[in-house]
Amino acid sequence: MAPFAIYTILGLGVPTAAVIELAFRSNSGKVTLANVRTVTHGVYRLGFENSLLISVISSVIPGILGLVLAYAIYTSRGSLLKRVVAAASGVLANFGGINLTFMFIATLGTTGVLTAWMSVVGLNPWNHGFNLYSFYGVAVVYLYFQIPLMVLVITPALGGLRPAWREAAENLGASSFRYWRTVGLPVLLPSMLGGMLLLFGSAFAAYATAETLTAGTVTLTPIQIGDVLNGNLISGEQNVGYALGFGMLIVLAVVMVLYILVRRRASRWLR
Amino acid sequence: MASLVADIAAEDVLAAPDIPCVRRRRLLTRFRYWRGIVLLIAAAYFLIPLYAGLRFSFQNDYGHWSLYAVKALPAQTGFGAAFFLSLRLGAVTLGLVLVLMVPTAIYVHLKLPRVRRLMDFVTILPIVIPPIVLILGILHAAPLWLRASPYLLSLAYVILSYPFVYRSLDAGLSAIDLRTLVEASRSLGGSFVRTLLHVLIPNLRSALVSATVLTLALVLGEFTMAQLDLWTTLPVWIYQFQQDDAHVATAAAMLTLVGTWLLLTVIVLLDRSQSRRAVRQGLR
Amino acid sequence: MVDNPVVRNPGEGARVKLDGLVRMFGHTRALDGFSISIEPGEFVALLGPSGCGKTTALRVLAGFESLDSGSVVVDGKDLSQVRAQKRDMGMVFQSYSLFPNMNALNNVAYGLRMRRQRPGPRKAKASQLLELVGLADQASKYPHQMSGGQQQRVALARALAVEPRVLLLDEPLSALDAKVRAELRDEIRALQTRLAITTVFVTHDQEEALSMADRVCVMSAGRNVQTATPVTLYERPATAFVAEFVGVSSRLPVERIGDEIVVFGERCAVRGAEQAISSGTLDALLRPEDVAIEVDPSAKEFVTHRNFLGASTRLIVQVGEISIRVDVRSDLAAELEPGTRVRPKVVSRDVLVAPRMNVSVADVSANGHPAHV
Numbered sequence: 001m002a003p004f005a006i007y008t009i010l011g012l013g014v015p016t017a018a019v020i021e022l023a024f025r026s027n028s029g030k031v032t033l034a035n036v037r038t039v040t041h042g043v044y045r046l047g048f049e050n051s052l053l054i055s056v057i058s059s060v061i062p063g064i065l066g067l068v069l070a071y072a073i074y075t076s077r078g079s080l081l082k083r084v085v086a087a088a089s090g091v092l093a094n095f096g097g098i099n100l101t102f103m104f105i106a107t108l109g110t111t112g113v114l115t116a117w118m119s120v121v122g123l124n125p126w127n128h129g130f131n132l133y134s135f136y137g138v139a140v141v142y143l144y145f146q147i148p149l150m151v152l153v154i155t156p157a158l159g160g161l162r163p164a165w166r167e168a169a170e171n172l173g174a175s176s177f178r179y180w181r182t183v184g185l186p187v188l189l190p191s192m193l194g195g196m197l198l199l200f201g202s203a204f205a206a207y208a209t210a211e212t213l214t215a216g217t218v219t220l221t222p223i224q225i226g227d228v229l230n231g232n233l234i235s236g237e238q239n240v241g242y243a244l245g246f247g248m249l250i251v252l253a254v255v256m257v258l259y260i261l262v263r264r265r266a267s268r269w270l271r
Numbered sequence: 272m273a274s275l276v277a278d279i280a281a282e283d284v285l286a287a288p289d290i291p292c293v294r295r296r297r298l299l300t301r302f303r304y305w306r307g308i309v310l311l312i313a314a315a316y317f318l319i320p321l322y323a324g325l326r327f328s329f330q331n332d333y334g335h336w337s338l339y340a341v342k343a344l345p346a347q348t349g350f351g352a353a354f355f356l357s358l359r360l361g362a363v364t365l366g367l368v369l370v371l372m373v374p375t376a377i378y379v380h381l382k383l384p385r386v387r388r389l390m391d392f393v394t395i396l397p398i399v400i401p402p403i404v405l406i407l408g409i410l411h412a413a414p415l416w417l418r419a420s421p422y423l424l425s426l427a428y429v430i431l432s433y434p435f436v437y438r439s440l441d442a443g444l445s446a447i448d449l450r451t452l453v454e455a456s457r458s459l460g461g462s463f464v465r466t467l468l469h470v471l472i473p474n475l476r477s478a479l480v481s482a483t484v485l486t487l488a489l490v491l492g493e494f495t496m497a498q499l500d501l502w503t504t505l506p507v508w509i510y511q512f513q514q515d516d517a518h519v520a521t522a523a524a525m526l527t528l529v530g531t532w533l534l535l536t537v538i539v540l541l542d543r544s545q546s547r548r549a550v551r552q553g554l555r
Numbered sequence: 556m557v558d559n560p561v562v563r564n565p566g567e568g569a570r571v572k573l574d575g576l577v578r579m580f581g582h583t584r585a586l587d588g589f590s591i592s593i594e595p596g597e598f599v600a601l602l603g604p605s606g607c608g609k610t611t612a613l614r615v616l617a618g619f620e621s622l623d624s625g626s627v628v629v630d631g632k633d634l635s636q637v638r639a640q641k642r643d644m645g646m647v648f649q650s651y652s653l654f655p656n657m658n659a660l661n662n663v664a665y666g667l668r669m670r671r672q673r674p675g676p677r678k679a680k681a682s683q684l685l686e687l688v689g690l691a692d693q694a695s696k697y698p699h700q701m702s703g704g705q706q707q708r709v710a711l712a713r714a715l716a717v718e719p720r721v722l723l724l725d726e727p728l729s730a731l732d733a734k735v736r737a738e739l740r741d742e743i744r745a746l747q748t749r750l751a752i753t754t755v756f757v758t759h760d761q762e763e764a765l766s767m768a769d770r771v772c773v774m775s776a777g778r779n780v781q782t783a784t785p786v787t788l789y790e791r792p793a794t795a796f797v798a799e800f801v802g803v804s805s806r807l808p809v810e811r812i813g814d815e816i817v818v819f820g821e822r823c824a825v826r827g828a829e830q831a832i833s834s835g836t837l838d839a840l841l842r843p844e845d846v847a848i849e850v851d852p853s854a855k856e857f858v859t860h861r862n863f864l865g866a867s868t869r870l871i872v873q874v875g876e877i878s879i880r881v882d883v884r885s886d887l888a889a890e891l892e893p894g895t896r897v898r899p900k901v902v903s904r905d906v907l908v909a910p911r912m913n914v915s916v917a918d919v920s921a922n923g924h925p926a927h928v
Contacts (some may be wrong), residue, residue: 004375008393011430015408016400022411072309081310087535090485092317097494098506099524102513103324106521113323144320147313164652167619168710170639171646172666172717182665186656198398205401208494212510222403222495229407229499242411245404252399269656269697 016249023246027238035243044224044240048247050135051204051221058142059199063192065143066150073151074158085151092148097208104141104213108132133214141209146199153198157191190267197259201252221248328522340522347519353508356421360504361490363425368432368486369479376440377471380449387441394437397430405430406496421502428490435485443478484535491531568596568753569630569720571616576625578611578777585611587777588625596751598744599782600758600768604800608777609757610725616755617723618642629720640669645714646723650730652710653698659685659709660694666717684712687746704735711743715750722747724756728763740767761801765789773797791826795840795909804840805879808911811837816908819874819898824905836911843869843882845906850890851898858895861888872899 026032038044073085107114108125109132118124131137161184169179185192207222216223221244228241331337344350379386397405409427410418417423452474456466472479497504503511505527513520571593578586586608593599601609614620616627618639627634634642645666653662660681667677685691688708698706707727714722724743728736744767747754758764764771765785772782773796781793792798809816816823818839848856848870859878860871868888870881881899883891891897 004371007371007429008433011409011426012396012400012405015405015412017408018412019404019408068309069313072306072313076306076310088317090481097492098510099324099492099528100320102327102509102521102524103320106323106327107320113326114319144317147316162651164648164650165654167617167639168646168648168652168654168713169665169669170619171617171642171644171723172713173640173643173669174665175640178669182668183654183656187654201398201401205403207401207403208498208506211498212494222401225403225407226495226499229410241407245401245407248401248404252401256399269658269699 019242019245020249022239022242025239025242035239036246038240039243039247043219044221044244047219047221047224047244048251050219051248052251054135054139054142054220055200055204057139058146058203059196062143062146062150063196063199066147066195067154067188067192069147070151070154070158074155086155089148089151093145093152098212100141100144100209101212104132104137104144108137108140133217135218138210138213138218138220141213142203142206146203149199149202150195153195154188154191157188160191161187186266190263193259193263193266197255200255204248204252324521324525324528328518328525331518340516340518341526343516343519344523344526347512347515349503349508349512350523353503353505356502357491357505360421360425360428361487363422364428364432364490365483365486367425367429368436368482371429372433372436372440372482373472373475373479374467376437376444377449377467380441380444381453390437390441394433397433402427402431402493402495403499406499410500421500424493424496424500424502424504425490427496428486428493431493431496432482432486432489435489436482439478439481439485440475443475447474487534488531491527568751570595571721571753571755572626572628573612573616574626574628576612576615576627577623578608578615578620579623584777586615586625589774589777589779590625591772591779591782593753593755596753598747598754598756598767598769600756600764600771601774602758602761602764602771602801603774603780605759607774609759609774611777612774613723613725613755613757616721617644617646643717643719644721644723645717645719646725647707647710647714647727649726650703650706651698653706653713655698658695658697659690659701662698662709663712663716665713670717681712681716684716685709687715688712688742702735703731704739707731707739708742711746715746715752720753722752722754724754726757726759729758729760736763743767765801771801773800775800792907795907798840798907798909803843803880804907805843805877806838806909807841807874807877807879809837809839809908816906818901818906821901823901826905826907837908838911840907840909841879841901842903842907843880845901845903846872846879846881846899847902848872848881848883848891848897848899850895852896854896854898856897856899858891858893858897861891861893863888872897874899 023035024031024033026034039048073082076082104112106112108130109115110126112132115124115126132140165183165187166179169183174182205222207226210218210220210223211226214223216227225241225244225248228238228244328340329336329338331339376390379390406427409423413423417426449471452470453466456470457463461469492506493504494506494510498507498510505523509520509523509527512523573592574590576586576589577584589608589612591599601612603609611620615622618634618637622635625635629642653659654665657665660678663684664677664681667680672680682691682694685694688711690705690708690712693701693705693709696705698709701709710727727743728739731739740763756764756768765788768785770782770784771788773780773788775796781788781797783791783793788797788801792801798804807818809818811817812822814825816825816837816839818841823839856872856874858870859873862869862871863885864882866885867882868885868891870883870888870891871878872881879899
């Protein structure tokens with residue numbers, strides 16, 4: 001136990017504390033609010049807004065799609081299918097960054113495979129306002145690991161839905177729709193929320209995919225932190241990077257608290 | 272059990288009382304195919320990019336099929352170094368993770384069940400704290416001699432692997448009757464170390480396998496920390512090499528991907544055949 | 556249970572007729588031409604070993620399983636094509652069927668909610684039903700806060716709230732511990748009698764079936780083997796399967812002389828005219844209470860085991876190569892230690908017989924299967 005505690009404090013606690021502390025220090029080491037003020041304005045503020053937006057988009061949409069897919073797989077008969085999907089989800093959920101970027105450039109880039117196929121039927125997405133190397137391009141690519149992540153998280157919860165509940169509901173006159181509205185979804189809701197929180201965190205923190213796909217041109221907070229670290233910045237703003245990091249931690253903390261409050265309401269019946 | 276989407280859709284139709292029975296039934300049968308459609312779309316979404324990536328890897332600039340990208344790969348400047356760096360980091364990380372997490376997880380299950388909730392919380396933190404923020408802090412907090420070593424990355428990857436590794440170990444430990452196993456072994460005179468090696472680890476094999484696989488996949492694919500710590504691991508090399516030859520870079524990306532998956536499959540299959548044998552022996 | 560006017564006594568339950576039900580699961584026939592008719596207000600138990608199709612029959616009646624052939628008729632109407640939610644049957648499941656996200660009151664009110672009853676009246680009715688099952692004070696508890704017995708009471712109230720035409724009970728007591736089970740058994744029966752609701756009860760526990768049901772239907776391999784009152788089933792089983800499944804029997808090879816058989820050296824009548832004795836060799840099926848013993852140091856038979864069961868004590872007596880079970884009053888069993896030589900004797904008027912079973916040691920266990928197989 002002790003080695004684990006020491007390791008965690010040194011590897012996780014100390015660095016996090018360092019980021020928070022440095023967010024409030026000037027380059028010369030004096031305590032200041034200047035960094036924090038800087039990151040709430042202008043391009044840094046835009047970065048936070050974009051990051052929040054992309055995280056909401058790529059937690060809600062894949063959350064719902066992931067639930068539907070998980071349910072389709074869960075209720076299918078083939079055990080092979082289930083095993084293949086479980087294994088594939090495990091791989092894809094942790095799959096991001098450079099490999100994913102190249103695959104999508106080859107798929108939906110200007111000369112990509114899918115782009116070519118769609119051009120044949122006159123639907124070249126690039127002619128209809130789509131740009132893979134933009135904000136929404138990044139969001140589309142995020143689906144690729146967000147949906148499997150949701151499938152992974154929600155499948156055990158589906159296993160907790162007892163067939164007897166559905167049969168009891170049917171027996172008492174409930175249609176499928178009303179069963180889902182009154183029993184199925186309320187029972188799944190806490191797990192759904194948990195899954196979506198995970199997706200939010202994963203999208204909010206994602207750096208590699210956005211960086212490699214847009215070569216760091218999309219305005220997202222993690223990209224800005226990377227820029228600071230890589231030295232691509234206005235001089236005198238070194239500690240702005242820590243303030244950005246601190247800002248990300250604050251956003252995540254707020255989302256966590258919201259999650260806990262909502263979940264408490266959604267799972268009254270669990271306690 | 273029927274379906275979610277189809278049920279919702281079917282419900283609207285069936286709720287209307289004046290639709291003739293024949294049509295109702297036809298609608299019902301049509302919605303039976305919803306599962307196939309969902310799976311088909313999902314398969315397309317996940318397989319087309321894979322196909323596109325592979326196709327790009329095996330074509331040259333003129334769109335002809337060619338193995339040149341794959342053949343050229345080992346000879347590219349820096350590839351070998353990046354590849355072996357990633358392998359070394361993977362091995363070191365894996366060793367550290369197992370030595371740190373296995374005894375901890377067992378100890379918590381056995382002696383400190385009340386700490387389990389705290390462990391659940393602590394091990395989920397690396398998901399909550401973005402790696403980019405973590406590396407920011409680590410690069411500031413680490414002593415200079417450590418910052419000069421690539422193995423600082425391994426130390427950080429151990430933290431990143433907490434959620435996967437602890438979760439699979441936790442699941443594995445919950446599935447076996449740990450206390451009884453340990454007490455049985457101790458009552459037969461086994462020391463704790465012997466119990467660990469000969470009783471617990473064999474019983475935890477599939478949990479260990481999945482922890483191993485997930486850790487290796489994590490290390491081989493990690494980009495953020497490596498790039499910002501300025502070490503040219505395999506993903507970083509691929510990203511940098513993209514400007515020189517996109518086909519070769521994509522081929523490298525796809526090969527690491529396929530390699531990882533093959534490794535995964537082999538390990539999973541190995542594990543399954545062994546557990547089958549165990550079951551068969553148990554039945555005798 | 557409280558006397559409660561909420562569930563009006565309808566006076567007549569529904570008449571249920573299951574006819575020639577066939578249900579295949581892959582290549583196995585879960586139901587193989589199963590038929591039964593159930594009178595209005597009758598309590599029928601479906602009894603059989605696991606895999607005999609009893610649960611499938613109940614699920615077909617509820618509408619959860621489709622049929623390969625056969626028909627389900629309730630009050631003259633064929634329901635085979637009617638979906639479960641329109642069948643108007645109340646079902647109580649084995650366990651854990653309460654909706655976890657609703658408290659007891661809302662669980663009971665669920666069926667009424669589905670029938671679009673207004674919140675006021677449906678809450679009122681639900682609380683009356685909770686009172687009926689003795690749980691008025693638990694209305695706001697969630698399922699996981701209640702004991703297994705309480706949960707099943709709520710499930711019963713939930714099934715009754717919609718005033719179903721038929722009440723279906725799918726092993727509702729099997730997950731409960733013995734004391735609660737016995738308690739709930741009596742309550743369910745009392746409630747059913749009062750409401751006069753046609754009830755089908757699935758169980759693998761013969762004691763439960765015999766003590767609760769008006770008639771018991773013994774099933775085997777998807778068929779109705781015998782449907783009769785508990786007394787008839789016990790005393791006049793139609794087949795050896797029924798005889799061995801219902802109650803405890805010991806098989807003893809016997810010799811036949813005309814219409815009679817010889818048991819323990821004495822002539823003995825064969826039970827029931829319908830027990831047409833086929834040609835060939837016979838086994839007697841001896842109930843533990845059919846046999847009495849007296850101590851006799853010169854006898855060849857002797858006691859091998861003695862099990863105290865409370866009021867009575869069960870002895871295993873070695874008769875040649877065969878072990879038979881004998882029940883004696885416990886106060887008389889004190890001297891019958893294992894090893895005691897005893898002389899057994901048939902004390903009932905007649906005994907059951909069955910064609911000889913081809914096993915070397917015909918020790919038959921309580922559920923009718925040779926113990927060593």
